[in-house]
Amino acid sequence: MSIIRSLRLLLTACLLALMALPAQADDAQAKSLLKQLADAPNAKKGAVISDIASSGDERARQWLEAFADGKLAQNEETGDFVIVLENRGRNWTVADALSGEEIGEVSRRDLDSIRVNNALRRELDGILSVIDLTVQDPEKRLTAARELRGSVDETLIERITALMEAEANSDVKAALTEAIAIYKVDALGDLDAVAQLSGSLNIDARAALTNAARSDNAELAAAAQTALDQIEQKLKLNNAAKTLYFGISLGSVLVLAAIGLAITFGVMGVINMAHGELIMLGAYTTWGMQQLLPGQPGLALILSIPAGFMVAALAGVAIERTVIQHLKGRPLETLLATFGISLILQQLVRTVISPLNRTVVTPEWMSGSIMINEALSLTLNRLYIIGFALVVFAGLMLIMRKTRLGLEVRAVTQNRAMARSMGIKATRVDIMTFALGSGVAGLAGVALSQITNVGPNLGQNYIIDSFMVVVFGGVGNLWGTLVAGLSLGTINQLLEPWAGAVLAKILVLVFIILFIQKRPRGLFPQKGRAAEG
């Protein structure tokens, strides 16, 4: 028994030793590779990167990824290599690069980051993509294959050709074929590859063809030019669609910003210069929500929709009760008083919160874009805002047309005295209407926090545009605001490419001034009794 037992023990010990040996050797090799990476000048780092990638070490991908993110560092004192997990503030949380164990916080002074730059990052992207081409998930392989277009070079071509031939998924195969064709056109001037690229909308493919069209080889240049002309045809259509999308998305922002004003100014006739600051309050509510719910930007954003409405509506009621109701029928004084309020609100935010812009995080599902094709992709945040603007508009329409409040609002604005004698509490209606308009401004703020800066000046940037839209659309008409916002947005985006942003803005203003000369009541003037009131 004892002999067997001791034999078994011996065997286990031997096995353990055998297992430990290669691991130690690996660590030594890995450390020397990382040391080479740290010590090599930038120009030589590329060679070390390929060494690491081909070392067969399982941790290679992790190291290279950390290196690409600038998170691979060396401890100045111990000489150990670490991967930085958290690099904010003066002390950084790190993990050992070899064992993967978390070490804890290390002072920034003691860490030497291994520097990376764009050229190296491009190389790393190529290598990481090749590694990713061998994973199971076809989605990942497709992303990797797409990434590879334009970054294939002579060191990678053989491997990629082999991988392409072995590839089962047709999308991945097509992307890889394109990547290889781009390389062939660029480096070898291959005529067949030019034919493969004709019709491709990919930016790297176009770049390769443009270069080929300039080449001395007349046959190649001609073929490339034909391919480019074909692409150009396709692009024209896509560009038109893109401009339209840009216009609608700018227009929907204008509609959102202006639609609250269409109620307070358009329906009630109050010139509220603090409208922009109500938008700002909505944006700050989003920020506040994200502070309350750290780590859940999406949920916070959704909760900000009712919260932003409430905050802005309450602020609106406060403004209405304290200032505006006392100035009824005196538009000039209202204008000046509300302008004062807007300055007070701005400075309040500066003093209480901070003069600096606040970070509002865009949730995962709102960043990036939907790719229709290579030349046309719709940015997701804008798409959501277009949808949101339409929903808000539809909601407001419903309230104004189908609810008792809407009926009362219309009655009071048409003939205040008559409405009161019919038993409508005009003061209450005033408060509710102003709260509604202000609340909608708050909603605009929630949406704007996703595309612009959340800071004390947020409102100022939108107040002029809002008045412009309301006046152009026709005071007192919600449909007018919608049409005016969308058309002004589109006109602006059509003008911008050839007039420049500054001139486009001026041209739009001039256009509106001329238009108002012809039709002082805007696009959709109110008719009948409402127009006289």
Next chain:
Amino acid sequence: MKIKSLAAGVALTVGATGFSMAAFAADPIKVGILHSLSGTMAISESTLKDTMLMLIEKQNENGGLLGRELEPVVVDPASNWPLFAEKARELLAKEKVDVIFGNWTSVSRKSVLPVVEELNGLLFYPVQYEGEESSENVFYTGAAPNQQAIPAVDYLMNEIGVERWVLAGTDYVYPRTTNKILETYLKDHGVAEEDIMINYTPFGHSNWQSIVSDIKSFGSQGKKTAVVSTINGDANVPFYRELGNQGISASDIPVVAFSVGEQELSGIDTAPLVGHLAAWNYFMSVDADANYDFIDQWVAYKGDENAVTNDPMEAHYIGFNMWLEAVKKAGTTDVDAVKDSIIGVSVPNLTGGYATMMPNHHITKPVLIGEIQDNGQFSVVWETPSTVAGDAWSDFLPGSKDLISDWRKPLFCGNYNVVEKTCGGGEKVATN
């Protein structure tokens, strides 16, 4: 107005409570701080006010200056350019300050300039600017175009191999002058007209869709393209966001910015910006002991572990120390004596080297190119081998290439024309 003076008053009390030193012999030396604490520029300038208060507080702990206490006088010009001139007059005529640290935008500096010259004051200006100016009374501790824009373009041209250029800027004097200089510089280096695209946008521009899309198609012509951005302030955030959303990464079309620093990055989600570039003379991430000490001091002063430092703060640090040295050397705070003694003064900068005040009232600075990282910091990828002396008059503008500035006697002239051998040749250029 009431709010503004109230804010200034509050700032004053806050500043004054910072001092606990008791035994100073004579009257205090007054240091004017002319930075906006309200309005659009408060976002950038309020930090500089705090920096000055911190530096003054520390100097008082170390025994003040010439045995006298330093007393900060804070005023709030409220991002209102004409008000800058009024407040400067108030500081010099009423408060009788010995030196002013202040201004951010070029237009505010231009507004203050005649006042400082008339009342013979001293102004330290800490922000990168377009050059084409040299005043007897102003010391420019920020970068001139040859200390920021030109080296950045050199880096892109030589290290990255960029052949097509987008010069994008906000529509005002600094981007327009800088782009004019860069355009000439690029053409001198053989870049063709059609390979340069120039675009201006208004302040606070937020709808970048079509411009970014233009840049994208401009960059798809087969030549390596880069964007040189003089886009200022708030407009940067939506610009970078749009770049990210349209899928333009730094390895496709890098953007090198001259106005985006740690402070601006602290207001945005930096994930889509990783790899884009900025050119400055200082980064918070610089590995130097002087820098780490400064950061520790700043974090302690602000009481905020995440407080960031930036380039204009370093410029004030250098400017303040230079002024201290000059006063010590002169033995008095008299403006004329300090003006003479400060030329040639060298003080340590925060990047581990030294800054020297040149006779043209500009200083020597290293030029660093940094890439944005996901933590809102920059990692330095390139730097000039030695420091670069600021050039008041650009060599790449036809009106100013023959001008030099030298405030030493006997020349004593801010715009000396070396061809015509006369002083005053720059008037025409300076007023545009």
